[in-house]
Amino acid sequence: MESTEQVTKDFIREIIDEDNKTNKYNGRVHTRFPPEPNGYLHIGHAKSICLNFGIAEEYKGFCNLRFDDTNPAKEEQEYVQSIIDNVKWLGFDWEDRLFFASDYFPQMYEYALQLIKTGKAYVDDLPADQITEYRGNLTKPGKNSPFRDRSIEENLDLFQRMKAGEFADGQKVLRAKIDMSHPNLNMRDPVMYRILHASHHRSGDAWCIYPMYDWAHGLEDSLEGITHSICTLEFENHRPLYDWFLDALGVYHPQQIEFARLNLTYTVMSKRLLLQLVDGNFVCGWDDPRLPTISGMRRRGYSPSAIRLFCKRIGVAKFNSIVDFEFLEHNIREDLNKTAPRFMGVLRPLKIIIDNYPAGQTEELEAVNNPEDPGMGSRKIPFSQTLYIEQDDFMENPPKDYYRLAPGREVRLRYAYFIKCTDVIKKDGKPIELHCTYDPATKGGYAPDGRKVKSTIHWVSASHAIPAETRLYDRLFTIADPAGQKGADFKEFLNPHSLEALRDCRVEPAIATLNAFDRFQFERLGYFCVDPSTTKNALVLNRTVELRDSWAKHQKTAQKK
Ligand code: ATP
Ligand code: MG
Helix, strand or coil: CCCCCCCCHHHHHHHHHHHHHHHHCCCEEEEECCCCCCCEEEEHHHHHHHHHHHHHHHCCCEEEEEEECCHHHHCHHHHHHHHHHHHHHHHCCCCEEEEEEEHHHHHHHHHHHHHHHHCEEEECCCCCHHHHHHHHCCCCCCCCCCCCCCCCCHHHHHHHHHHHHCCCCCCCEECCCCCCCCCHHCCCCCEEEEEECCCCCEEECCEEEEEHHHHHHHHHEEEEECCCCEEHHHHHHHHHHHHHHHHHCCCCCCCCECCCCEEEEECCCCCCHHHHHHHHHCCCCCCCCCCCCCHHHEEEEEEEHHHHHHHHHHHCCCCCCCCCCHHHHHHHHHHHHCCCCCCECCCCCCEEEECCCCCCCCCEEEECCCCCCCHCEEEEECCCEEEEEEHEEECCCCCCCCCEEECCCCECCCCEEEEEEEEEECCCCEEEEEEEEEEEECCCCCCCCCCCCCEEEEEEECCEEEEEEEEECCCCCCCCCHCCCCCHHHHHHHHCCEEEEEEEEEEEEEHHHCCCCEEEEEEEEEEEECCCCCCCEEEEEEEEEEECCCCHHHHHHHHCC
């Protein structure tokens, strides 16, 4: 389904090849995508989804969808549903392998008891701030908690009472007993369980102790028989702990592999920051077309195949980098150019009357649906005496390099006729109506006498066109790295002009036959899609991206240099 262009094998696939050669997992390849349901997924997650599900597909293995729902405070059912919908929409299938980390709580508890019984975990009474203080830092070794040498019996008793709800939040924790002077801070007796009297979206009030990420994640991977546990680079120095827990328990041990997360210019990519934009009403919900969320991109008109192509082309590496938003848009255009049917629509209408065209007459003109794909056929568009064209396709006093309509000048109406402007009607100095004549001999847009015009403009028939609201989008932020500015709140860099709503557009009648989320091109204006808020009487369109490809242009200039 994707382009067949060759992409060199990345280091993760090389590791898998090697493991298959040595038969490390008996030739099995089993990955997982493990989102925490504390927000909607973004394009960075799409990279991880394409990687994990893509690898499973290529190696004829499996990929699980697993909700890492170990933190009751921030997790919601709405997020679970949105994630399920997004992964499906991207084109991936976990079959019957949908898992929830919270379903493993009883097993994780048993494992914790096992570590206590082997002297590898203890209950600590130090409050949180003292745990931090005792941990030391990169230059200063930590020191042992006074509770570190409790007997196994006492630890077992206290941990069971923690679970039974005898203690308040923060009163006690369970910690792994590793090494308080370990050069890796993560290994200085990390916390495994904390007390939290909070309801969980799945387990309800069954638990008041909740496992920490580092403790839980490796167990989840192990229980599911994952072979390659792929995560982002910030977990690299958590890997020794991942390994320590699994070795200490002596259970099946997957391999953690880290890769660089995707960063994009002119946006923010963390759920924590996206939540601020949503909660603060800086955007209209998680699926606002300006957000880099998968739901937002879907509503903006990005296609799953374009997002997959983008993820494939950015590749997978071991070092952090930032990808140009233009490159994402370049891939969106490339995909839509092949697949999107063409229509005509006028965003800022200017009325024109063809004086020599019979009043009351309508004719149907033939228009090509997609010049890139003859298989998409053609359609009829109605033409009549009164039309709308784009306001900026006319200038009363045009400068030298302006070739569109002007008094006395002839241009081509796309798929229709040559017209010439004969008169301009103005109100408050602004053109509000043009009078034109047409040349009946130029039907289809070509003159039999061979005369040429310098421009072709789009139009709609006034009485046939349907009104629409069109939303045009610009970058959400005014600077490339809004989250990376020291001492500044990223929201200071929000672009106040990121949304422009045009409420008086006129579009080709065929647009009424489209459904929510359908993608198409308005000739000369860009790619668009039908907003899901559209009703029978109110058509709302989103502009996905303009036609001009600034990324391709940059690449050409860069190559010349
Ligand atoms: P965020 O910081 O946006 O909340 P997260 O890493 O906390 O992201 P999770 O729900 O824990 O989000 O992520 C699920 C999976 O997606 C993880 O394996 C994570 O490494 C991966 N992931 C998250 N962000 C990116 C990114 N920008 N690029 C690539 N993979 C990512
Ligand atoms: Mg997270």
